[in-house]
Amino acid sequence: LQLDAELRRAIRGDELLLHYQPIIDLRQGRVIGTEALVRWQHPERGLLMPAAFIDMAERTGLVSDLGAWVLQAAARQQAAWREAGLGQLFIAVNASGRQFKRRLLEQQVADALASSGADPGRLQIEITEHTLVEDVAANVGTLAALRARGVQIAIDDFGTGLSSLAYLKRLPIDKLKIDRSFVRDLPDAAEDGAIVEAIVSLAHALGLQVVAEGVETERQQAWLTQRGVAHAQGYLFSRPVPPEQIPEAIQAVA
Numbered sequence: 001l002q003l004d005a006e007l008r009r010a011i012r013g014d015e016l017l018l019h020y021q022p023i024i025d026l027r028q029g030r031v032i033g034t035e036a037l038v039r040w041q042h043p044e045r046g047l048l049m050p051a052a053f054i055d056m057a058e059r060t061g062l063v064s065d066l067g068a069w070v071l072q073a074a075a076r077q078q079a080a081w082r083e084a085g086l087g088q089l090f091i092a093v094n095a096s097g098r099q100f101k102r103r104l105l106e107q108q109v110a111d112a113l114a115s116s117g118a119d120p121g122r123l124q125i126e127i128t129e130h131t132l133v134e135d136v137a138a139n140v141g142t143l144a145a146l147r148a149r150g151v152q153i154a155i156d157d158f159g160t161g162l163s164s165l166a167y168l169k170r171l172p173i174d175k176l177k178i179d180r181s182f183v184r185d186l187p188d189a190a191e192d193g194a195i196v197e198a199i200v201s202l203a204h205a206l207g208l209q210v211v212a213e214g215v216e217t218e219r220q221q222a223w224l225t226q227r228g229v230a231h232a233q234g235y236l237f238s239r240p241v242p243p244e245q246i247p248e249a250i251q252a253v254a
């Protein structure tokens with residue numbers, strides 16, 4: 001069987017799973033949400049990371065069905081965490097450009113919310129800056145419709161996709177996730193520092209939240225906190241973990 005046929009089977013069966021990476025409020029020093037990251041428990045090849053199959057899923061269009069599965073699973077997890085007393089945690093889900101075609105994402109999100117009973121206000125959609133700029137007018141319509149349902153929107157990998165400042169002010173979004181390439185060499189890299197500072201002041205002026213990605217060191221954490229970056233995500237706090245390990249990860253951060 002080719003990998004694409006195997007992935008089609010995996011989406012229908014129970015071979016996919018989600019790991020969750022904590023997102024931290026730097027001032028409060030606590031976990032406020034997580035990002036869902038898909039994995040594939042392949043029967044012969046073991047646990048596969050997205051790098052092994054996401055490009056293929058994009059090429060074949062399977063990423064749309066994969067995205068529907070991810071939304072269903074994340075929404076169920078949100079509802080389960082609410083039952084377990086962790087209802088305040090949001091879950092951010094990565095969406096592919098394919099899901100922005102023909103209002104697919106809107107329908108997938110509506111289905112996932114309806115079948116799970118998850119709190120729409122605790123579901124977030126991440127769209128990469130690259131995907132967003134492919135068709136701003138159409139994507140803005142989808143984002144606005146999702147927000148009308150109470151779902152929050154984050155621009156992922158922000159700073160890498162050349163979005164124009166002119167339309168940033170009228171995008172229906174809630175947060176910018178600073179791409180980890182700008183965080184990696186902080187605090188020593190002066191140019192990266194200047195870029196991060198510029199993103200933070202832009203975000204604040206536009207009323208957007210900021211999340212720093214790829215935070216790996218305490219020096220980075222301190223530098224970002226001093227510059228008013230409210231939220232962060234990275235190996236310093238936790239790797240992506242199975243959902244059973246999230247309560248433990250919350251304790252470890254606090």
Ligand code: G
Pocket residue numbers: 036037038049050051054063067070093094095096240
């Ligand atoms: O931890 P990590 O290797 O999980 O993820 C690598 C990349 O795979 C992420 O940066 C993201 O772009 C992509 N990815 C992870 N989960 C999903 C998903 O559920 N849907 C889509 N479309 N991409 C994902």
Ligand code: G
Pocket residue numbers: 021037094156157180213214215216233234235236240
């Ligand atoms: O969707 P996005 O590309 O932002 O997905 C996050 C990716 O970044 C995942 O592959 C995740 O495993 C990875 N990641 C999360 N935290 C860190 C980190 O601190 N350092 C590095 N190098 N990668 C990280």
Ligand code: MN
Pocket residue numbers: 035094126156
């Ligand atoms: Mn992401």
Ligand code: NA
Pocket residue numbers: 156157158177179180213
């Ligand atoms: Na990113």
